[in-house]
Amino acid sequence: MLTQRAVRAGKMGIRAAAGHESGLRTSRRTARNLRSLRSDAAIDVGDSARHRAAQLQKYGFLPLVPGYSAELVESLQASMALADDPATSIGMGGLIKDSVRYVVDPLAVIPRVKELLTPELAEILRAWYGAEFRIASIRAWRIAHIPEAERGQHHYGNLWHVDGHELDAMKLFIQVSPNATREGSAFRLLPAPDTHRAFCLGFVDPTHAVGPARRILETKPVYFDGPPGDVAFVDTNRCLHRAGIPAEGQTRGMIQFFFKPSASAPVDGDYFANVPLDKNVYEGAIA
């Protein structure tokens, strides 16, 4: 028999699911624009990219090993020190300012990020959009340990959440830290179908999940715990996700590309020619 608490939780879950869906409904215009771009564009992609894009669409994420050189990966790892240099980065922690630090202009100070968008990754994106794409921003940040007692509160992306980006947004996460373990700092996500179930079964908000949703959050996560140089496309609108917490004295870095569709290919094929600074990364902002 259902207890009153379970019934209440169920109702909250249904409301949360409805809120989630209505958030999606408000993006109808975005979806219409994307449909029209798709019908205008003559996108030429191979079967492998098409297949991977279909996986990305179905599960909301796609892990890949692009085969970056060891030398490139080491250079990016070393560059993450810039996230702790006050000349190139800022603290954006919600409660503890330096619990997360963002590089303000990653493209300027880590120019080798340009080598991360391989032709293979670009083709998967084109297949997913059914259109051309642009890089809307690039992020490089590192997170730090937060004590156990503090973890129920928002510091950075440490609580389960979905993003409220427009529906045509896609993120590429690039692992740069060697110590991203599932017990510790690894980014983790729920595949889109599990996210939908969690919203229907008691996920209310980042600080409140009840009943079956809690079990889904405990048992279904996929961990981004591969070595530096591994990448994952993640539709963070459709997949609940959160940062893991680095062990005491450690940090975990990440580089991330944020994509949007585009009506045309960039001039000379240079996707990095006009990438703006991320408007959410500035002194005083919170991650």
Ligand SMILES: O=C(O)CCC(=O)C(=O)O
């Ligand atoms: O640092 C992390 O792992 C969290 C990232 C996140 O929540 C996001 O990029 O949407």
